Amino acid sequence: MSIQSLKKDIIQYSKEIGIDKIGFTTASTFGELKNRLVRQQELGYQSGFEESDIEKRVNPKLLLDEAQSIISIALAYPSKMKVRVTSKKGERRGIFCRASWGEDYHHILRDRLRKLEEFILSKVPEARVKSMVDTGELSDRAVAERAGIGWSGKNCSIITPEFGSYVYLGEMITNIPFEPDAPIEDQCGDCTLCLDACPTGALVQGGQLNAQRCVAFLTQTKGFLPDEFREKLGNRVYGCDSCQTACPKNKGKDFHFHDEMEPDSELVKPLLKPILKISNREFKEKFGPLSGSWRGKKPIQRNAIVALAHFKDETAVEDLIDVMNKDSRPVLRGTAAWAIGKIGGEAAKVALEKANDIETDPEVIVEINKGLAYFNGGQS
Ligand code: B12
Ligand code: SF4
Ligand code: SF4
Numbered sequence: 001m002s003i004q005s006l007k008k009d010i011i012q013y014s015k016e017i018g019i020d021k022i023g024f025t026t027a028s029t030f031g032e033l034k035n036r037l038v039r040q041q042e043l044g045y046q047s048g049f050e051e052s053d054i055e056k057r058v059n060p061k062l063l064l065d066e067a068q069s070i071i072s073i074a075l076a077y078p079s080k081m082k083v084r085v086t087s088k089k090g091e092r093r094g095i096f097c098r099a100s101w102g103e104d105y106h107h108i109l110r111d112r113l114r115k116l117e118e119f120i121l122s123k124v125p126e127a128r129v130k131s132m133v134d135t136g137e138l139s140d141r142a143v144a145e146r147a148g149i150g151w152s153g154k155n156c157s158i159i160t161p162e163f164g165s166y167v168y169l170g171e172m173i174t175n176i177p178f179e180p181d182a183p184i185e186d187q188c189g190d191c192t193l194c195l196d197a198c199p200t201g202a203l204v205q206g207g208q209l210n211a212q213r214c215v216a217f218l219t220q221t222k223g224f225l226p227d228e229f230r231e232k233l234g235n236r237v238y239g240c241d242s243c244q245t246a247c248p249k250n251k252g253k254d255f256h257f258h259d260e261m262e263p264d265s266e267l268v269k270p271l272l273k274p275i276l277k278i279s280n281r282e283f284k285e286k287f288g289p290l291s292g293s294w295r296g297k298k299p300i301q302r303n304a305i306v307a308l309a310h311f312k313d314e315t316a317v318e319d320l321i322d323v324m325n326k327d328s329r330p331v332l333r334g335t336a337a338w339a340i341g342k343i344g345g346e347a348a349k350v351a352l353e354k355a356n357d358i359e360t361d362p363e364v365i366v367e368i369n370k371g372l373a374y375f376n377g378g379q380s
Contacts, residue, residue: 006123007178010116014073017115018258020167021074021160023147024178027060027067033142034058045204047211049220056137060173063137064130068177070138071116072147073170075109076163076255077101078262079245085265092311093269094304097216097239098166100292101263108260109133109170116172124176133170140169147171148181154206155194155243159187164253165244187249197246199232215240219303220295224331224363227370230338235307237270237300238292272311275304276319302335309339317343321351324368333359334367341371349375 007024014022037054040046051057060067079098087093099105113131120127132138145152149169150160157165161184188206195203202213211217216239218229225233244250256262267286278286283297293300305323308316320343323336337355340348352371359365 001123003176003178006120006176009123010071010120013119014112014116017112018075019073019112019116020076020163020255020257021149023072023144023149023181025070025072025143025147025180027064027069027173029060030058030139030142030146033139037139040208043210044212045208045210047214047217049217051137053137057139060138064128064173064175066128066175067173068175069173069180070143070147071172071174071178072140072144072149073109073112073116073172074144074149074158074160074163074167075105075112075261076160076167076253076257077105078256079164079166079250079254081263081265081268082256083265085269090315092235092272092308092313092316094235094237094272094275094307096237096268096270096290096292097241098244099168100238100290101268102258102261103289104291104294105168105261106133106135106291108258109168113170113172120174120176128175129172130174131170131172133168136171138171138173140171143171144169146180146183148183151184151186151188152207153194153247153249154188154192155203155247156207156209157244157247159247159249161187161249163255164250165247166250166253166255191248193246193248194243197242199234199240199242200229203243215242220299222295222298222302222331224334224367225302225306230306231310233303233306234310235272237272237275237303237307238290272304272308272313273316273319275301276316276323298329298331302331305332305335305339309342312343314343314345317345317348317351321347324351324355330361330364333361334364337364337368337371339371341374344374 056062110133117129141158144158150158153159159165200213202210204210219238287293320336320340324333327333356368
């Protein structure tokens with residue numbers, strides 16, 4: 001079988017197994033990406049979630065001997081919920097970003113790549129393949145861009161003409177020298193809507209992100225949130241979609257091709273107060289299947305506290321006082337103290353003063369004083 005007809009068969013088969021877009025590129029070094037990664041590292045703009053070995057990130061041959069090509073895949077995910085939550089008046093909810101709706105996308109894309117691997121191996125038993133999704137060494141976006149899946153937008157996302165940027169990416173390195181596809185031309189033009197929409201100025205310039213300022217990153221940290229970002233989180237408990245929802249190329253893009261990706265609206269727009277007291281077991285059962293649970297329950301709980309402060313939800317003060325007084329984790333006690341002060345009220349003030357007398361953790365004491373400062377006009 002010729003490589004050309006194998007490529008055709010792969011494209012045909014990919015449609016049958018629910019891959020929405022497929023592209024091919026060579027396994028040559030990603031030279032421009034290398035410079036970019038070094039520069040980002042020097043500037044301190046990386047998140048720390050990236051693979052730290054830059055050589056492995058840019059040279060596919062270090063990941064698979066005899067690597068000749070990379071097959072890039074994209075699966076479109078929904079941007080709107082079919083079933084909306086029915087909220088009662090006064091109930092406050094958080095929000096998970098769209099990339100955390102439905103079943104964890106890593107499982108879904110790995111399933112598609114495994115099927116594709118099996119298909120290729122059934123045709124070429126001696127073929128060598130290595131697949132990855134998100135957690136692999138390669139830059140999924142750089143691969144997708146070079147394979148013609150989409151262009152690299154000013155919001156940093158790969159934007160496909162068909163599905164907008166609401167696509168998950170994955171890839172397979174192979175030792176088969178497939179004919180590469182042509183990249184797609186940049187279609188951002190002089191638009192800057194994503195840069196304007198970013199709540200923290202994390203998009204330093206078109207296509208360059210300071211991850212340390214990105215809300216998507218900040219919602220995934222485990223320590224205290226720096227003061228300047230607390231109000232910026234709004235009610236986001238995981239991830240951030242602002243630079244995508246602002247993008248005109250995503251207008252009207254809402255695809256429901258994969259049942260596993262359908263969100264349970266009660267879960268991805270969860271009530272905030274119950275999150276404060278959720279047990280490990282309940283967290284695992286409820287939120288475990290979402291990609292947004294990968295950092296465990298602590299960041300989600302911390303963000304829920306910040307969201308309650310954002311809403312100034314007075315009905316949450318009692319629960320927040322409980323967290324401040326009883327939670328074993330200083331980050332949660334301290335964040336609750338700050339939130340109590342921000343929400344305000346007599347009970348809040350009394351509780352903070354009491355806590356100030358008995359708390360021993362220096363970082364929590366700092367937060368209690370931030371909370372108390374709201375009563376002295378020190379914070380707004
Ligand atoms: C670390 C990481 C993060 C970090 C840092 C994000 C970032 N922009 O670098 C944080 C936690 C902030 C994050 C957030 C999000 N992420 Co993320 N993340 C990753 C991860 C693991 C590595 C990304 C990375 O290496 N970044 C370093 C930068 C420098 O490289 P890059 O973006 O990969 O590649 C581009 C640039 O290098 C650029 N470039 C290269 N040279 C040059 C030169 C010039 C002059 C310019 C302008 C650009 C440029 O071109 C490349 C192709 O676009 C990838 C998975 C993977 N293994 O690749 C997912 C991934 C990028 N994330 C993804 C998603 C969905 C998100 C969020 C939308 C989730 C959310 N809703 O909260 C946000 C979007 C934030 C944003 N505006 O980028 C998807 C992107 C899908 C898509 N359509 O693009 C990926 C590919 C996961 C996946 N497999 O689907 N993420
Ligand atoms: S994900 Fe949010 S914070 Fe990060 S660049 Fe986009 S809009 Fe800015
Ligand atoms: S909002 Fe405009 S500039 Fe930003 S990615 Fe979309 S089209 Fe490009």
